[in-house]
Amino acid sequence: MTEQKNNFNLNSLLKETAININKEDKKNAISVIKNTPLPNSKIENWKYTRVSKLGNINFENNKANIDNISRYIIDDTKYSFIFINGHFSNIHSSKKIPVGVEIKVLSKKNNEFVNSSLKIKGEIFNAINTFYLNDGLLIDIKPGTKLEKPIQIIHILKGDNIISNFKVIINAGESSNSSFIQGFFCDSGNNNFCNSTSEIQVAKNAKLNIDKIQSESEQSFHINTEQVKQEQESIFKINTFTLNGRIVRNNLNIHVNGQNCETHLNGAYVLKNNQHVDNHSIVDHKVENCISHELYKGVMDDNSTAVFNGKVFVRKNAQKINAFQSNKNILLSDNASINSKPELEIYADDVKCSHGSTIGELDQNSIFYLKTRGLSDKSARNILISAFFQDVINNIENQNIKGYISQLLNDRFEWNF
Amino acid sequence: MIEIKNLHAKIEGKEILKGLSLNVNKGEIHAIMGPNGSGKSTFASILAGKEEYDVTNGSIVFCGEDLLELSTEERAWAGLFLAFQYPIEIPGVSNINFLKTAINEKREKNGHEPITAKDYMNLVREKSKLVELNAKLTSRSVNEGFSGGEKKRNEIFQMAMLNPKLSILDETDSGLDIDALRIVANGVNKLKNENNATIVITHYQRLLDYIVPDFVHVLMDGRIVKSGDKDLALKLEKNGYDWIKKENDI
């Protein structure tokens, strides 16, 4: 496989962001974009994911309209915010905002300053996101607010060679309890690319849950960076389901800054054809007495490839950390592959950290057993795959989301869950 | 043998023992009973010298020595043995090697030569019979992969090997079926003589059908609130602890 050293293609079709972000950040961002080649496999963090082809595409950004978006609505919550190609869709979005929550569309902030702490240096995709930011949401959950219904944020790509730079900022106030649904879809088009970032603050004693479904198309690219900061006694939970996309890369960077926090990262990835999904996570335990738990499971068919890289840091003096990490994979085809790299980097002694990784195929004995009971090969496999995913699926509390995922899996893989 | 006076102890600032007093003489078996959370296991841990507990008041004299001044291993050398409620697993360390180390450390402190391999193996053979412990278990890693019953039998086997003056059996009956219970109790009875003593800590009376105590004490709210003979245990089994609570205004 040849690999070119490619830079991101700066063309005249792309416009500097109109959103008022820190000038210094923009300056740094454009300098990173100009001077940093797109990562190649020599970069440890991108060893298994080749994105240099992104440099060959002349990206542009256009607004688009979609008449009926009902099939992209995951939950019938009252609070849904829809973006198409990174632009806020007024028609499709809810007008209602839950009590105790302030939601601002970034482009409508009347040029109000958007505060970002995203790491730009050395992070080409964050730089692109910053410099070309199209739109996004700023969500403040006021202290003590307990949301009854989730807030749903849906992003849809439409058109050829589209790049969407999209951002969500969530500040979950002290002792608040909130839940978010994020959906990423592709309506139509080739070579489109959703480059999204999230900056999330979980304040003291707050609880924040995110259920994310990524189901774009086999022609679309998706890179997502989530930067999360947790204060003391907070609970952060994210479930990521990746069901479609040509190349999907997720970066979850969790900074656990306060004591007695809980962090739960769960994910499932289901791939076929030539798909490539790469889940990178870092849980950085900076202080004592915290728990983190990570479970990622994947099934790969055809020529697909998955990457898992989970890293747990326990800093010096961050005693009594209980960190657990597990990655389990099933390969369904002779041409599918998986690269798994669970890592522990530990500088405190009174800790309990462990990780596990398994790779295998569906258990032939179980298939045989089910067949002797009269199941077809297909339904035997179906049952075993659904059993394999059961614990990840069970991490979703919202029944509507579960139902939606089952439907997607059924549509795409003909699996009944 | 052991004289405990007005023992007060705390863990993480919380007072668990609030003036416990108890005398045990040579040749006696004492049972300590009490509801959950009354401080029974705390009492056992403090006797063995577990560091998390703070003794804030009171005294313990063991065979003429101030027990509280001794480290855990010094207490063991002085002849105090604790059969753990949950015996600890130590992977890779064989039972045989473990006990040999324990025996030789004690011998060394007392100025004796290490035990010879022959004597040691004879001792193992003799004592393992006592609790019907499979010879295979003696060469396996300490408690690793042992069933609940095997672990408890292993505790009594260790007790037999170390020949203590005072044995404290902490909920030794928990998790045992009736056969295992009989074997364990049988072992304890055989080890009993006029020069040693046993404190049996238990939740249920049924163990006391097999190990017959000379005295039964009720531990409640961190103190011994009632003492009697073995009939007290039967009464507790029948009537529960509430009547004692009432009697003592707890």
Next chain:
Amino acid sequence: MANYTEDQLAQDLKNQEYKFGFTTDIKSDKAPKGLTEDIIKLISSKKQEPEWLLQNRLKAFKIWKSMENPNWAHVKFTEPKFQDISYYAAPKQSKKYESWEDVEPEMKETMKKLGISLEEQKRITGTNVAVDFVMDSVSVATSFQSKLKELGIIFCSFSEAVKEHPNLVKRYMGSVVPPSDNFYAALNSAVFTDGSFCYIPKGVKCPMELSTYFRINEGETGQFERTLVIADEDSYVSYLEGCTAPQRDENQLHAAVVELIAMENAEIKYSTVQNWYPGDKNGLGGIFNFVTKRGLCEKNSKISWTQVETGSAVTWKYPSCILKGDNSIGEFYSVAVTNNFQQADTGTKMIHLGKNTKSTIISKGISAGKSNNSYRGLVQIHKNAKNARNFSQCDSLLMSDECGAHTFPYIECKNKNAKIEHEATTSKIGEDQIFYCLQRGITEEKAISLIVNGYCKEILNKLPMEFAVEAQKLLTISLEGSVG
């Protein structure tokens, strides 16, 4: 209360003196410092090497010059000043030792201090261990030659092999670890001075352990030895390797290359007890141990690496198996102890190419003091490696709150019939285990030693008997302090 705490243990570990820190007063023949083509020619001519070998060295030197010192390992150190090292230091001794009696008393004394005098070996084990002793890169004594010869086994110094068995050396040297493999392999290929060579003919089960002891003695030298073990079809050999070095304030470089070739149905068991000088309690001095070890497995063969690593200031070492032949087996059993300022980045690579290949990785890391101990391993299942199996277990034990324990496994799988299981745990030494031991009258120091030895038992059991005893002693030295 028990007054020996882990803190005190940590303190004792800091004060632990290196037991093998002595130098041997033997006149040595040392090349001028620095590395140039001339120096390489000098080494080659000193060793009266054939032209092809000189050419190989010069080629490797060219490759080395084009490479950079690797920086991906989880270790920090000042790059050795390659021009300040003397690349050749032989004991001044032109004649070859005909028998053990010919060896100078000083040399014998050195071996004795290492606990490996040949007589002693014979006495302790009651069986035979053939020893090749390499001091400052030159093989000084190889024993049991004649007995091995009867079986057709070749066990000699690398230099001798170059002279006596040039075809074997030419054919296999660099076949598993080519000079271009990495920076230090290239350096070694250019400047290696000696090492051990072993060939087991078809169908022969080597009846004794073959053993090499390496020692760095001179100051300002590096040791660059090569080991080549070839086990022909249906043969078996168990090979041992031990290493020590004197205490010095400077960092000395040890960059060895070990190549193993297991032909069809052959089995090689390679055991290492590495105890290079680790530096003092302030992190001054110590050996930089940058070693490339790799074995090639043909059909139905087996290579088993066992290592107990207690020494070196910085270790960078991944004994690997290329499981080329169908049904071949690779194993890696490792105990790595780091203390004070030691840094170890060690693990293995299991490359599954053939069908039904199997690999097992058991790694136990113990970190104390301010040290950093990393496991880095690669399990790679290639497309045609049907039914490949791997099991990895990497456990880390932490003994102080200033040390680090890290796990970096890379698992790459391209075959659906493969079955891979990887597990890793990191934890502190169990306080409840220590309490249990104390209650049975075992002192804290002994308890820790018992628990650590138990923790490593799986690995120690894989070592040949006499080595296991030495390894256990080393662990105890590293992890026992003197209780006041």
